[in-house]
Amino acid sequence: MAATRPEASLVGAVSMGNGNAVEDVEQLVRSDDPEHPANLICELCRDFYKLGWVTGTGGGISIRHGDHVYLAPSGVQKERIHPSHIFVLPFAQTAVPKPGSQRDFLRIPTKKGLKESACTPLFWNAFTMRDAKACIHTHSQHAVMLTLLHPAKDGQASFRISHQEMIKGIRIGGVGKTLSYHDTLEIPIIENTADEEDLTEGMAEAMAKYPDAPAVLVRRHGVYIWGGSWEQAKTQAECLDYLFEIAVKMRLAGLPLEGGDA
Ligand SMILES: CSC[C@@H](O)[C@@H](O)C(=O)COP(=O)(O)O
Numbered sequence: 233m234a235a236t237r238p239e240a241s242l243v244g245a246v247s248m249g250n251g252n253a254v255e256d257v258e259q260l261v262r263s264d265d266p267e268h269p270a271n272l273i274c275e276l277c278r279d280f281y282k283l284g285w286v287t288g289t290g291g292g293i294s295i296r297h298g299d300h301v302y303l304a305p306s307g308v309q310k311e312r313i314h315p316s317h318i319f320v321l322p323f324a325q326t327a328v329p330k331p332g333s334q335r336d337f338l339r340i341p342t343k344k345g346l347k348e349s350a351c352t353p354l355f356w357n358a359f360t361m362r363d364a365k366a367c368i369h370t371h372s373q374h375a376v377m378l379t380l381l382h383p384a385k386d387g388q389a390s391f392r393i394s395h396q397e398m399i400k401g402i403r404i405g406g407v408g409k410t411l412s413y414h415d416t417l418e419i420p421i422i423e424n425t426a427d428e429e430d431l432t433e434g435m436a437e438a439m440a441k442y443p444d445a446p447a448v449l450v451r452r453h454g455v456y457i458w459g460g461s462w463e464q465a466k467t468q469a470e471c472l473d474y475l476f477e478i479a480v481k482m483r484l485a486g487l488p489l490e491g492g493d494a
């Protein structure tokens with residue numbers, strides 16, 4: 233990853249480190265455009281809340297746009313966040329940014345006590361390893377229930393399904409071509425950890441091992457799903473959640489998830 237470090241961590245204005253440009257960082261989240269990342273994150277979190285994906289403050293979405301990554305704050309009701317609460321970090325970092333540790337800040341919300349989502353280093357996995365432009369983390373019960381139906385064997389677990397129309401909404405590696413009806417979808421399942429950021433390495437290992445997977449499931453926790461745009465990430469999150477739900481129902485009905493013989 234390129235290592236460029238903004239020179240300051242100021243609220244209100246920050247030197248961009250190029251000798252003369254000083255940005256009003258508040259402008260980074262202020263826009264009338266409903267598709268501006270700061271506005272989108274708030275709107276999408278409200279929608280995701282209604283789906284049960286980001287209740288109880290957990291879960292969320294991060295969007296990478298140009299040189300910047302937009303992040304929701306941690307531990308707040310995600311359906312009530314305002315654009316002024318959004319963190320903006322430069323994508324170019326000296327290290328994967330972990331909340332509470334040294335990182336290359338660009339914009340810190342002025343509302344006191346906010347810190348960026350604990351999911352930040354996991355979102356970064358999707359941005360750096362897949363060149364994703366958006367990553368969604370849900371605590372959907374469909375995802376969680378599915379992980380419970382797929383115990384690990386020899387320390388590894390994955391979910392496989394075929395012969396479902398909604399597979400066609402999924403992209404190879406989350407950012408490539410869409411799958412066909414005849415493809416089998418496989419998604420790795422990693423074990424949960426007490427702290428979100430400790431999932432970072434396990435998620436990266438699973439992504440390396442399953443380069444075609446568009447997501448990583450986390451047992452007893454949820455799922456991380458990414459895409460080459462926020463629209464792709466959202467579409468895939470919807471298709472995957474549908475597939476997780478129907479897979480749970482199929483398993484409980486004793487039907488095979490692969491083969492199309494049912
Ligand atoms: C019910 S709180 C769950 C969170 O600790 C965790 O799982 C999570 O998704 C992180 O949420 P965040 O509030 O963005 O830091």
Ligand SMILES: [Zn+2]
Nearest residue numbers: 290291369454
């Ligand atoms: Zn979570």
